[in-house]
Amino acid sequence: MDRHTLVLGEQEGAAAPSAPVDAMERRARYFEVRELVTIGIFSAVIRVSSLLVALIGGGMNPLTLILKNLVFTSLLVVMLHKVRKFGALTLFIAVNTLVSMLLMGGSVVLLPAMLAAGLVAEGIILLLGGYGRTMALMLGVAAYDILFKVGSLGVSWLYAREQPQMLVMASIFIAVGYLGSLAGLFAGSRFVRELRHAGIVRD
Amino acid sequence: MIELADVTYSYPHQAAPAVEHIDLRARPGQAILCTGASGSGKSTLVRLFNGLAPHFFKGGLRGRVRIAGADTADLSLARISRQVGTLFQDPEHQFFALNVADEIAAALEWQGLATGEIESRIAGVADRFGLRDILEASVHDLSEGQKQKAALAAVLAQRPRVLVLDEPTANLDPEATLELAGILGTLKADGIALVVVDHRLYWLEGLIDEAVVMENGRVAHRGPFADLRDDALRTRFGLRAVAVNDPRQTLPPLSAEAGRVSGQNLCFSYERDRPLLDGLCFDLPAGGVVGLLGPNGAGKTTLARLLVGLLRLNAGEVRIDGRPVRPSELLTRTGIVLQNMDHQLHMRSVRQELLTAAGTTRSLHTVEEAERMLVRFGLAHLAERHPQSLSGGEKQRLVIACGMIRHPEVLILDEPTSGLDGRNMETIARSLDEFAREGGVVLVISHDLELLEKTCTHRLDLAGHPRRA
């Protein structure tokens, strides 16, 4: 390569150009800062979107439940197209569970369950061809969402075990919500196609 | 100090280079201006100067970019940014912290500086930019001018030797713009090399040592700032004016004659006992383009929201053609183009966006009308493009077209030309003029003196509005 020509491809990630640079500041991290920022931004948008759906949907009703889940999984699919790395989903989950735990009264016991759900989902993504395949991402998110819901139900049992009928109610809500989650996978995939067309998301 | 030597740069996945064979140099205490129409390669120059291209955006770079003799290819982005500070157009989206002091401290903390050193640097820039009183203020509560100053302070706290400013005045009012010019003058005197990329030119007289005009990714003209006084040159490259009059005092005030749209004793407050509007009366004439003026916090945007029914008055009424109109009805009879364009674009194509906007009105609009709008706003060749893929000027034209296709009786525009080049500004000014000539009422909130001068027939100044007797 010409000494005066510097070419950095998209796939090179944080790899430095071949030059004597101060190593401490240029050391490669697994996640680049921009990817960490993207995960943080999408975590915020997903939280806020749930609030928005509740606002416009007028509270607890099947359509609100479906839409809330639809928006959640579709935004997650978009995020995973933007940060295509093993661990992105698990980190997203870790951030959300941490915030939930520290600031929103979320249960500590949810953390290991959620992390396990994330790792299983990422394993599925890898098995199905990795982060480069939309179908693998969709199935990974679908798996994560069901594991997340089962885990949440388990935690709900801890809080409402004296009145287990409440869990029947929660299970119905979860089942209805999961219909939205599945629809969200396709909505997210369509969003991504459209964002590619707009040049906002690139392969 | 900073030098681009025969630089050609291409973004990843793009066949054509974004800029080609660029030779530019800014020495300590020297200020260079890069201007040109939208898409001419100015933003790429900013990214080359501050190292984002290619360190962040990847892509291919030929030639050399040197800072104080060191090739930026050999430096990390963090190291480059300590020498080359960058001030962006909209600092709020880039604030990491929520208050001014923490934002200034952020980069210093990541450099690992000691607490005492950080405090001393914060105190230094706060004194220099008059930020002492707002160090603990939330970034959300600052005026645009204060945000720009806070961002500049955060950059200068890192003590860079080069300062790159990307459209720094796009969101500033004329007073804040002149204040920024003064600050840049002192930085230049301190030996900092300045690279200013901007469409607005009038504020740069006396500051710029060399002006560079970009076209299609190449330097099309370079010379002293005085060269830009040539009308033919500015017209050729779609540039804005070098000297502008301030029409805010010279525009005639609204007359007392009954207008098509009138506000009768309008009262509004966000907090009890602190009225923002108190008995405001005005008449907006049909066929007029009225500049809504006033200092920050005077209630310009609030009045706009009241007139379109997004907010409800505490007292008073809005009348159209002499009849009082309820807020819900106002929403269907008026139109507003808000500042953030991205929030107003929803559909898959430009054509669909227009048709969707037209489809919600009571009157029947046809596909032909949308096609006419596409031609009128120079968007016909972009009809199938995704709205979010358009340039800033194209998006602004589209949201205005979407506002007009509903045939509102009053059209209100909030800063419709910020960050736009001369050609786009002319197109928008012309379209507002046409809308008014067809009998509509236009109300413009803008800091853009050129737009006010070109389009406005009257002014409504909230600084001295008539109050209840």
Place this chain on the structure above:
Amino acid sequence: MRASFAISSGGTTFLHALDARTKMFVGVAASLSVIFLNTPQSLGFLAAASGAYLLVLRRFALAGVCYLFLLLMAGAALGFMWLMHGIWPRMAEPDLARFSIPFLRTLVLANVVLALALSSRIQAVLAALRALRLPVWLFVPTAVMIRFIPSFLKDIKEVRESMKTRGYGSGPAALFSRPMLTVRLLFMPLVVRALRTSDELGVAAELKGVGNRNAASCYRPQRFSGRDLAVACGALCVLTAAFLLQSGPSLSGGMH
């Protein structure tokens, strides 16, 4: 809660002066404890103590609204269970005494979360997060998330306004009559905004050198005060008392 953080302003109460980490600790300790507590007495005691903790803020009206909402939710849950019992008699009839236990758990959590949300500025929460010395890969996304929730709330308002001005409703009626179009109108701008903000903030982060070191220095170090220690000890005492109340000989209970 999210909105509460956004609107929390400076206050003068005892709780406002506490370090956010102390309030987080109280919240986490409460959420963990209520799993193990399972008698109305112990949970009732904890609900009363946490209620007193919340009322230090003197936001009586807001607390009242939140309690009313909790009661409504509890009423809805009870109603649903009665309905289920009516449709499917094999499902046990709801028992008010047993139902009070999960309700009290929720009440305890609501009290501690509201106390944190209404007395902590987001800036303080961010500072507390930094003081927790999280690794960069966890700190950066968490801080960005908390920092940008208020910004996105503002965006939602603007997107809804933009819909109104185009003649679209953004309430339940619009959602039920045209769900897909409404979702598109609401979320397309938000998705685009999220992606653009990610890019812009990513650039800013790179230029500020965020993440270049394992830990940034801190020009406003967080320090615990005597009152933080007092509140943390007080919280532990209250929790101990609640556990003692549960395991006391005169009361039935214990973890099943």
